[in-house]
Amino acid sequence: MAVSSTTTTKEQEQKEKKVSVDFFHIDMIPSAMRKMGWEMAPKLMEHWFSISPAYSFNKESKTELLNCDARNIPLSKVNDNIVKMAWANQFPQVKNGINDLRSSWNTINSRKVLKKHISNIKLSEGETVKFGFSDDVKELDATAQANFLIIGSKFDTVNDWYGAIGNCNLKVCVRGTANLLNGLHTLTIEFLGFYIKDTYDFLDDDKFGIDIPESLGVWGKDRILNKAETLSYMLSYGSGAFGLLVRMFYGFVPIFNSDFRKWQNRHNTGGDYIVFSDVLWMPPLDKDRLVIL
Numbered sequence: 339m340a341v342s343s344t345t346t347t348k349e350q351e352q353k354e355k356k357v358s359v360d361f362f363h364i365d366m367i368p369s370a371m372r373k374m375g376w377e378m379a380p381k382l383m384e385h386w387f388s389i390s391p392a393y394s395f396n397k398e399s400k401t402e403l404l405n406c407d408a409r410n411i412p413l414s415k416v417n418d419n420i421v422k423m424a425w426a427n428q429f430p431q432v433k434n435g436i437n438d439l440r441s442s443w444n445t446i447n448s449r450k451v452l453k454k455h456i457s458n459i460k461l462s463e464g465e466t467v468k469f470g471f472s473d474d475v476k477e478l479d480a481t482a483q484a485n486f487l488i489i490g491s492k493f494d495t496v497n498d499w500y501g502a503i504g505n506c507n508l509k510v511c512v513r514g515t516a517n518l519l520n521g522l523h524t525l526t527i528e529f530l531g532f533y534i535k536d537t538y539d540f541l542d543d544d545k546f547g548i549d550i551p552e553s554l555g556v557w558g559k560d561r562i563l564n565k566a567e568t569l570s571y572m573l574s575y576g577s578g579a580f581g582l583l584v585r586m587f588y589g590f591v592p593i594f595n596s597d598f599r600k601w602q603n604r605h606n607t608g609g610d611y612i613v614f615s616d617v618l619w620m621p622p623l624d625k626d627r628l629v630i631l
Contacts, residue, residue: 362591364601366559371501373560379501381420382538382613389414389609392602395539403612404537408476416612418475421502421534423618429499435489435508436532436618443485443510443530444626452484452512453523453631461518469525470513475533475614482511482531496555496564503613506536512629513619523631530626531617539610540595551594558590 365387368380393415395403403411426432458481459467470482490505514528542552556563556571563571571590574582583590602608 362557362559362589364593364597367557367593370557370560370562371498374562376498376501378421378425378503379498382417382502385417385420386538386598386611387608389611390607391609392606393609393611394599394602395537395541395610397541400537400539400541400610404535408479408535408612408614409474411476411612414609414611416476416614417538418614418616421613421615423533423615426499426503426534426615427618429497431489431491431494431499432508432534435487436620439485439487439508439510439532440530440620441623444629445485448485449629449631452482452525452629455481455483456516456523456525456631459516461516461523463518463521466515466517468514469516470511470529470531475617478511478531478533478617479509479535479614482513483509484512485510486535496562501562503534503536506534506613509533509535511617512622525629525631527622527627527629529619530622531619533617534613534615536613537610538613540598541610542595551596554593554595554597556587556590556592558587563587563590 368383368387371380371383403415408416423432427436456469459469461467470478472478472481486507486509488505489508490499490503492504494500494504509532511531511533512525512527512529513531514526517524517526556568567587571583571587572592574580574586575592598608
């Protein structure tokens with residue numbers, strides 16, 4: 339018997355009047371997120387639904403857009419005005435990540451990255467210029483980014499952070515003055531800028547050359563099941579205990595990346611994109627105020 343099924347809102351408007359099962363449509367997920375008090379996750383998903391025509395990352399295009407000069411990403415494939423660091427910094431993944439990165443960003447590799455950025459300025463001997471003073475996070479990522487830290491895990495608590503970001507690159511850029519003296523480049527750091535760079539996509543993980551279907555949770559109209567409930571649901575579903583599912587989880591349905599790909603195929607809407615947050619500026623530690631490159 340059917341416990342529930344995924345589909346799209348328009349397709350079942352008439353059919354739902356004739357059947358007794360409770361349909362769940364993937365475009366209802368943002369509403370369920372808001373009912374749980376989530377703020378950022380529904381905004382990111384609604385932006386994905388709003389993109390037209392449909393666009394899907396593959397492994398190559400995703401890697402290319404993540405690694406290219408962010409200023410060259412097509413506007414339809416990037417968003418930098420939804421995710422705010424004031425929101426993100428509420429979560430331990432971000433707060434702890436900032437603390438770790440603030441103390442450890444200044445490495446041999448980060449200095450090589452900064453020297454490459456400064457070499458593009460073509461300083462003259464004795465010249466001093468401002469560095470990293472843009473308000474555009476994409477420009478900062480391309481011209482002043484120094485290091486990054488991967489934060490978040492699939493094993494984290496299911497909450498707004500988990501639904502919106504999950505795991506991502508927490509990046510740091512620098513703001514200050516660059517100088518060339520006696521052939522040496524130096525940076526006087528006034529502020530460190532922390533920001534998130536991520537992808538919002540429904541691309542399955544590639545493990546051992548095989549695309550592994552990724553579960554996005556078990557959803558109903560009002561909420562997502564927690565991890566303990568999800569385990570119970572999937573065990574019952576796998577064993578065919580549908581009566582138990584009806585009694586305990588009526589109206590809930592497992593959602594996979596493939597459900598969003600089906601949406602794209604049917605409606606030609608929904609687009610994967612690169613996510614940037616705004617920038618959280620903090621002073622550097624004293625040991626990192628002067629950097630010789």
